[in-house]
Amino acid sequence: MKYTGISESQHLSFLLENALATEARLSKVPAFQNCMLKGTDITPQHYEEAVLWIGKLSSQFQFNPETFGLAVSILNRILASVKAQLKYLRCIAVTCVVLAAKTNEEDEVIPSLKKLAVQSGCKCSPAEILRMERIILDKLHWDLYTATPVDFLNIFHAVVMYRPHVLTGPAQMNPSRHVAFLTRQLQHCMARHQVLQFKGSTLALVIITLELEKLTPDWFPVITDLLKKAQVDSTQFIHCKEMVDQLLRPESNTVYIFDPANQYVRAPTHSRPLIGSGVIPSPSAAATLNCAVEGMHEDGMETDFYDGLRYLYKEDSVFESGMLSNSGVCCRPKLESCNSPCPPLQAPEID
DSSP, X not given: OOOOOHHHXXXXXXXXXXXXXXXXXXXXXXXXXXXXXXXXXOOHHHHHHHHHHHHHHHHHTTOOHHHHHHHHXXXXXXXXXXXXXXXXXXXXXXXXXXXXXXXXXXXXXXXXXHXXXXXXXXXXXXXXXXXXXXXXXXXXXXXXXXXOHHHHXXXXXXXXXXXXXXXXXXXTSOHHHHHHHHHXXXXXHHTSGGGGGSOHHHHHHHHHHHHHHHHOTTHHHHHHXXXXXXXXXXXXXXXXXXXXXXXXXXXXXXXXXXXXXXXEEEOOTTSOTTOOOSSOOOXXXXXXXXXXXXXXXXXXXXXXXOSOSTTSSOXXXXXXXXXXXXXXXXXXXXXXXXXXXXOOOBOOOOO
């Protein structure tokens, strides 16, 4: 790939800064207390099942990974903002997928509400989905987009992909397949309620770190540089890395298979949806990482960047999993009158 100079470095730095600012402004996650989402009858298991189901729908309708990431982000924000009962969780989840698809996907890719309601098995009518759309949009003030862990993974991967002597190991895996493989690991972690305590930028950087540890002995200065650029808290990073290492390790025997027919990386049919890791992450190195954070120099490190995210890899066949989607503004849905059983969602009580 041809090196294009400092302009791409500035472009990626701008994307990262903008994503961090958006994350700080809009990121909200549900809080579980005593094995229950506060003020509701939703358990951590119910939440995880909802996220897994969102992943299943995204795969079923061949949406981009960015759509999955945004749908989960919308789900987290709405569950953190309202008292949502379990009997409405599936309707909320499928509506989050619809809103994310309207934001990220081309119009011809998005199925009609009637088709989506039938094929998803959500047991909601199109009218109920439309009503839930309006509820979610009102509660989130029509501001749906926030930087997701998938977005951060794409940015971090773009930063390190062609850095000299960093990712030279997987010669059999082109960049788009590589980022798709990492995205599956990220999706697996996003489906666990334990990681809700960490920012999406932290989670994505941990996934990159575990991969670099496996691929190159020169991972240390690269992650040191990214820690500073991403403004990730060192304590949170170490805690998140230890947890992700444990979440991925039990599934280390799962082997992902790239299917050129549908451009997805899939696991064997006996594996749990969205869960698994084709690698065995290296053991946690909390002391080493803490030393890295404490020893970061003030002026940072010189980093080489290459072509922009959308055409970053210059491949003959563009694999959307390796790209950042151009997220637009969600168009206001055309609401139709209906007598839906879904009640208005109430704001949580503030102690």
